[in-house]
Amino acid sequence: MSLEVIDLIHRMSLANPGWGAPRIHGELLKLGFELSQATVAKYMIRNRKPPSQNWRTFLKNHMQSLVSADFFVVPTITFRLLFVFVILSHDRRRPIHLAVTANPTAEWTTRQLLEAFPWDSAPRYLLRDRDGCYGEEFHEATGWLGIREVLTAPQSPWQNPYVERLIGTIRRECLDHVIILNETGLRRVLTLYFEYYERTRTHLSLDKDAPLPRRVQPPELGKVVELPEVGGLHHRYERRAA
Numbered sequence: 001m002s003l004e005v006i007d008l009i010h011r012m013s014l015a016n017p018g019w020g021a022p023r024i025h026g027e028l029l030k031l032g033f034e035l036s037q038a039t040v041a042k043y044m045i046r047n048r049k050p051p052s053q054n055w056r057t058f059l060k061n062h063m064q065s066l067v068s069a070d071f072f073v074v075p076t077i078t079f080r081l082l083f084v085f086v087i088l089s090h091d092r093r094r095p096i097h098l099a100v101t102a103n104p105t106a107e108w109t110t111r112q113l114l115e116a117f118p119w120d121s122a123p124r125y126l127l128r129d130r131d132g133c134y135g136e137e138f139h140e141a142t143g144w145l146g147i148r149e150v151l152t153a154p155q156s157p158w159q160n161p162y163v164e165r166l167i168g169t170i171r172r173e174c175l176d177h178v179i180i181l182n183e184t185g186l187r188r189v190l191t192l193y194f195e196y197y198e199r200t201r202t203h204l205s206l207d208k209d210a211p212l213p214r215r216v217q218p219p220e221l222g223k224v225v226e227l228p229e230v231g232g233l234h235h236r237y238e239r240r241a242a
Contacts, residue, residue, distance in 0.1 A: 026202030065124035106135025
């Protein structure tokens, strides 16, 4: 193990305190370093256990044609409540739609669905809970698009694990570290985080790749540089020629 790699593991763990060994190992693989995850854990400044996952048979069998949708609430500095609506594609864990509002009516939610799936891009299944924000208009719109709705049981968020995990990740890695002033500010912060989530963040379920695949950069491409993302909350590591 070279001093360069040990120093890089130290830097990554210090700059990204919420990252565990799997995340750092994924970044190092993308930089062309051949080492084990156990070695990364050994030299980390902070060592955290990777999260466990509980996958349902239905979700596994329909991974390529299934999306899930959900709302979550974000308070502003003045205690005003804003509602965030997200739609997640299961096959690459990719958020495909984001919207923010202070008044999530059925009409507004239906409009978000139509914006998320223009033309012939609609999935076969959409997994959601029974929140009143969807309403009959939303149900009718899924029929127009040829989408079959799969509803979770009442008060059973564990039946929609992918999007619930995404929401938890958004809170832990982004919203818990910023102050939201208004709707515009929340939309801007989430847009930056979603760009990072899609292009940079490595995922255990994707063999430590990003939703938009990242190519491995071998050592001959140059020195490792650190690029701040989401206002410095996270970082991307790439090789650049000197």
